[in-house]
Amino acid sequence: MPPFRPSLTLLLSAALITLIGCSEPQQEREPEASGSDNGVSDYPVTWRFALEEIEGSVQHVYANELKERIESISDGNIELDVFPYGSLGTSAQLTELTQDGSVHLAFASPGHLADTIPEVGVFTLHFVLSDHKEVNRDLLASDQLLDLFSAPYAEHNMKLLGFVPEGWMVWTANKPLRRPEDFQGLKIRTMTANLAAEAYRAYGADPQPTPYSQVYSDLQLQRIDGQANPVFAIEEMGFYEVQSTMTFARPAQFIASVVSNREWYEALPGEQQQWLDDALAKVAQQIYRKQAELNESRLLKITEDSNISLVRLTEEERERFREASLSARDTYVERAGDRAENILNTMLDMIATREQELAGSDNGDGY
Numbered sequence: 001m002p003p004f005r006p007s008l009t010l011l012l013s014a015a016l017i018t019l020i021g022c023s024e025p026q027q028e029r030e031p032e033a034s035g036s037d038n039g040v041s042d043y044p045v046t047w048r049f050a051l052e053e054i055e056g057s058v059q060h061v062y063a064n065e066l067k068e069r070i071e072s073i074s075d076g077n078i079e080l081d082v083f084p085y086g087s088l089g090t091s092a093q094l095t096e097l098t099q100d101g102s103v104h105l106a107f108a109s110p111g112h113l114a115d116t117i118p119e120v121g122v123f124t125l126h127f128v129l130s131d132h133k134e135v136n137r138d139l140l141a142s143d144q145l146l147d148l149f150s151a152p153y154a155e156h157n158m159k160l161l162g163f164v165p166e167g168w169m170v171w172t173a174n175k176p177l178r179r180p181e182d183f184q185g186l187k188i189r190t191m192t193a194n195l196a197a198e199a200y201r202a203y204g205a206d207p208q209p210t211p212y213s214q215v216y217s218d219l220q221l222q223r224i225d226g227q228a229n230p231v232f233a234i235e236e237m238g239f240y241e242v243q244s245t246m247t248f249a250r251p252a253q254f255i256a257s258v259v260s261n262r263e264w265y266e267a268l269p270g271e272q273q274q275w276l277d278d279a280l281a282k283v284a285q286q287i288y289r290k291q292a293e294l295n296e297s298r299l300l301k302i303t304e305d306s307n308i309s310l311v312r313l314t315e316e317e318r319e320r321f322r323e324a325s326l327s328a329r330d331t332y333v334e335r336a337g338d339r340a341e342n343i344l345n346t347m348l349d350m351i352a353t354r355e356q357e358l359a360g361s362d363n364g365d366g367y
């Protein structure tokens, strides 16, 4: 049994009321000061960091690493309070809490966030990223990529602090999904943003946008036929218990963004902003390896604990999905506009250029 079950509504409501009750009303509220007016801070200061995933997840590993680093760099002057999924709210609620300053830092996954910031829907498209590990790692860590997204986030009162790779999306269902035709009419759970459904609509599926906390029960009750998530999440959320097959097609990596309230970040005293930036940079260097290790060990656990079938698509099979996926790019551009088109084209150029530079080097991205 996974350590989490989805009946969270009461728990979430209570926690939200407590947290919001601590804040002033949104319209009258200044961003919470982290130091005094004269630049001298009253230490220690506590920052709240909200996660979209439960304890043991990639986001939790990231947050613990950040906590250790920030508390050490600041010599204990900053304390980071980490709130795993289930303690504050759904992804959409966490974004609201960040925008109004109730939490200082949070994860915001594009599959949910694209209803607020349509441009991030690019990360829900299939076959955009490379099969080459270094290409993806360099892309996600690049300032050029962050610059492309900083204005869209800022317009929604969020500061984009980084993109975090969490592993390839793996499809689970009660049958193998080897061809786009296998998706015909399939009720596949997607993350809640409208754009997140488009990649699967392109295969003829019947997407079912659903909050993360509801996926297990919807699979169990067969209200949905399948879902997509990285391996570590399939393990810790127990999805493998209620599905017969995992199909590995490497259509997209699960990419999360780390954000803060923009006004809060900009009002941070200089030394605190520096500590945060330094700690984020250190964690960014480690997380790619850590998520890969976590995904590998969780796959082992799934295969030890169950008889689930693992289906790995051939390159020919993947190519059929790639071709079928391309129409979703047009929908993305139509819905998200010119800035989104520029983002997609720039990313494709950056990936192609880096792939050429690394041509011939054997660096497949297993996870």
Ligand code: 6CS
Binding pocket: 052, 053, 091, 109, 112, 166, 191, 211, 212, 228, 229, 230, 233, 254
């Ligand atoms: O599928 C989801 O909704 C979630 N999956 C992961 C791996 N992280 C957060 C997200 O909300």
